Amino acid sequence: xxxxxTVKRVIDYxxxxxxxxxxxxxxxxxxxxxxxxxxxxxxxxxxxxxxxGTATEVVVVSIGPAAVQEQxxxxxxxxxxxxxxxxxxxxxxxxxxxxxxxxxxxxERPGLVILGKQAIDADNNQTGQMLAALTGxxxxxxxxxxxxxxxxxxxxxxxxxxxxxxxxxxxxxxTTDLRLNEPRYATLPNIMKAKKKPLEVRAPxxxxxxxxxxxxxxxxxxxxxxxxxxxxxxxxxxxDKLKNEAKVI
Amino acid sequence: xxITVTDDDLMLSDALQRFCQEVIAPAxxxxxxxxxxxxxxxxxxxxxxxxGMNLPEAYGGTGVSxxxxxxxxxxxxxxxxxxxxxxxxxxLATDSILLGGTEAQKQAWLxxxxxxxxLGGFALTEPSAGSNPAAMRTVAEKTANGYRIxxxxxxxxxxxxxxxxxxxxxxxxxxxxxxxxxxxxDRHSAGIEVSPPERTMGLKGGHVFEVALDCEVxxxxxxxxxxxxxxxxxxxxxxxxxxxxxxxxxxIARAAYQAALFWAKTREVNxxxxxxxxxxxxxxxxxxxxxxxxxxxxxxxxxxxxQGERFSQESAMAKLYASEAAGRITDKALQxxxxxxxxxxxxxxxxxxxxxxxxxxxxxSEVQRNIIARTVLQD
Numbered sequence: 244x245x246x247x248x249t250v251k252r253v254i255d256y257x258x259x260x261x262x263x264x265x266x267x268x269x270x271x272x273x274x275x276x277x278x279x280x281x282x283x284x285x286x287x288x289x290x291x292x293x294x295x296g297t298a299t300e301v302v303v304v305s306i307g308p309a310a311v312q313e314q315x316x317x318x319x320x321x322x323x324x325x326x327x328x329x330x331x332x333x334x335x336x337x338x339x340x341x342x343x344x345x346x347x348x349x350x351e352r353p354g355l356v357i358l359g360k361q362a363i364d365a366d367n368n369q370t371g372q373m374l375a376a377l378t379g380x381x382x383x384x385x386x387x388x389x390x391x392x393x394x395x396x397x398x399x400x401x402x403x404x405x406x407x408x409x410x411x412x413x414x415x416x417x418t419t420d421l422r423l424n425e426p427r428y429a430t431l432p433n434i435m436k437a438k439k440k441p442l443e444v445r446a447p448x449x450x451x452x453x454x455x456x457x458x459x460x461x462x463x464x465x466x467x468x469x470x471x472x473x474x475x476x477x478x479x480x481x482x483d484k485l486k487n488e489a490k491v492i
Numbered sequence: 493x494x495i496t497v498t499d500d501d502l503m504l505s506d507a508l509q510r511f512c513q514e515v516i517a518p519a520x521x522x523x524x525x526x527x528x529x530x531x532x533x534x535x536x537x538x539x540x541x542x543x544g545m546n547l548p549e550a551y552g553g554t555g556v557s558x559x560x561x562x563x564x565x566x567x568x569x570x571x572x573x574x575x576x577x578x579x580x581x582x583x584l585a586t587d588s589i590l591l592g593g594t595e596a597q598k599q600a601w602l603x604x605x606x607x608x609x610x611l612g613g614f615a616l617t618e619p620s621a622g623s624n625p626a627a628m629r630t631v632a633e634k635t636a637n638g639y640r641i642x643x644x645x646x647x648x649x650x651x652x653x654x655x656x657x658x659x660x661x662x663x664x665x666x667x668x669x670x671x672x673x674x675x676x677x678d679r680h681s682a683g684i685e686v687s688p689p690e691r692t693m694g695l696k697g698g699h700v701f702e703v704a705l706d707c708e709v710x711x712x713x714x715x716x717x718x719x720x721x722x723x724x725x726x727x728x729x730x731x732x733x734x735x736x737x738x739x740x741x742x743x744i745a746r747a748a749y750q751a752a753l754f755w756a757k758t759r760e761v762n763x764x765x766x767x768x769x770x771x772x773x774x775x776x777x778x779x780x781x782x783x784x785x786x787x788x789x790x791x792x793x794x795x796x797x798x799q800g801e802r803f804s805q806e807s808a809m810a811k812l813y814a815s816e817a818a819g820r821i822t823d824k825a826l827q828x829x830x831x832x833x834x835x836x837x838x839x840x841x842x843x844x845x846x847x848x849x850x851x852x853x854x855x856x857s858e859v860q861r862n863i864i865a866r867t868v869l870q871d
């Protein structure tokens with residue numbers, strides 16, 4: 244079975260982000276970029292399926308400017324076999340991303356597509372679901388466990404009431420939650436080997452997809468600065484303030 | 493003369509920085525506080541490939557550039573100085589075999605060492621032969637099957653847990669440094685006694701030992717298969733080693749600098765972050781400048797090493813400057829933290845202690861100046 248795993252280049256989660264002065268977005272200049280953590284979990288799951296003998300090939304795909312090849316190489320170092328880079332300077336919205344991925348799915352015909360449930364930059368949480376709709380595949384979102392049994396995929400999901408297990412017919416789509424696995428570190432020999440793995444570059448136009456804007460960002464604002472607290476003299480005063488000032492009880 | 497850092501070097505550097513910060517750094521305070529041997533990290537370091545980072549792929553190493561190696565050691569030392577010390581001591585042993593050994597010796601010893609299955613130690617220094625190895629008293633006498641090595645080595649990193657030591661000994665007592673030969677000694681041979689670890693000021697997890705030797709080694713363990721080549725090998729190995737010490741200094745200094753920067757921006761006096769005061773700004777400016785200069789020196793030496801050129805002068809300058817700058821930077825970083833910096837609740841006093849040895853081992857600052865003066869006057 245071939246597994247397709249998708250990854251996104253985002254601001255490193257350790258970086259304290261800054262909003263641009265004109266409020267048009269987050270300032271990306273001279274900021275450390277990294278793999279989206281949920282995508283890392285997706286990669287780890289794909290590599291584990293290959294190590295278990297369930298998957299025969301792991302293909303990684305990413306969309307973005309030339310720099311996303313850094314992240315594709317990093318995934319190849321983690322154990323993916325080859326990479327596909329869809330090169331665009333645009334920052335496509337989830338529906339455009341899903342349309343591009345649908346074309347890759349049509350060409351590659353993977354048995355399983357694994358995506359992070361969302362990227363930590365825009366927190367859209369849409370691409371996996373949209374890709375399922377576009378390709379007609381079944382979907383198991385927010386997976387905390389994944390198991391292939393014959394031609395069925397068992398996906399455990401963390402839902403409000405506890406754990407829900409879905410049975411999906413393959414091919415299928417899985418989006419990963421935080422507790423699915425703990426990603427490994429790339430070893431130095433594998434980083435060196437990753438340089439020699441194939442990486443194919445495609446243009447969105449060559450895939451027959453026109454990148455469209457379905458929404459428009461009006462403004463981006465940083466959260467309000469935290470203000471200092473106050474001391475109250477008594478429990479009565481506290482209850483009074485919670486009830487009449489904060490209006491939370 | 494250019495400094496060349498490739499995209500591959502940066503990719504390796506990024507991956508290793510993350511590994512070092514997430515896996516090695518969290519244990520650094522405990523390693524120091526309890527004097528735990530940094531070999532506790534050997535399994536993780538081996539798995540990631542760091543134990544063989546200095547070796548080519550042909551001998552089981554990772555075959556990365558000297559620049560990537562520099563950056564890796566910097567990240568390792570920023571996370572835990574003791575661990576960097578343990579690893580770079582292992583590199584001195586394997587570099588000895590790589591630079592001085594026969595093809596058969598390299599094939600026999602390096603793959604296991606590169607994979608971290610075997611740990612090495614580098615035994616050159618003696619109680620009365622530090623900066624002047626030619627004064628060493630350890631001797632190797634020919635026997636029927638090989639050599640009998642007798643003598644005492646001091647400040648030998650990793651000795652207790654090492655699987656092999658590269659021991660430098662005199663095969664010709666009358667020939668000065670030309671009488672020195674190097675031997676690969678199985679650490680578990682009969683007649684090797686290792687003291688308890690020295691109680692040191694810093695690098696408390698990078699254990700060093702006294703090693704008393706009266707042991708037999710097979711003739712095939714004479715490094716390079718020829719007597720009298722030990723000094724030359726040791727000098728080449730130490731050219732590499734000094735770049736790694738420079739990287740360690742830069743790493744520890746960077747950790748101290750970043751801690752100080754964070755502290756200066758968040759610690760307030762009269763409702764002003766202390767970073768707003770010019771007195772502190774000037775300290776920070778000096779730290780930032782010296783840190784950058786130390787890294788440039790190290791990267792220049794590493795670039796020359798990568799290009800296969802002589803770099804004795806560059807590596808001596810890198811080690812001299814980085815070790816002295818790191819002393820100043822860690823001291824300023826502690827000063828910026830005030831009383832908190834002096835407590836063991838914060839890592840600043842550890843950085844100050846850990847970095848102090850860097851001006852002493854693998855050639856003191858004074859010896860580096862001798863090397864620099866010699867190479868400058870030669871030109």
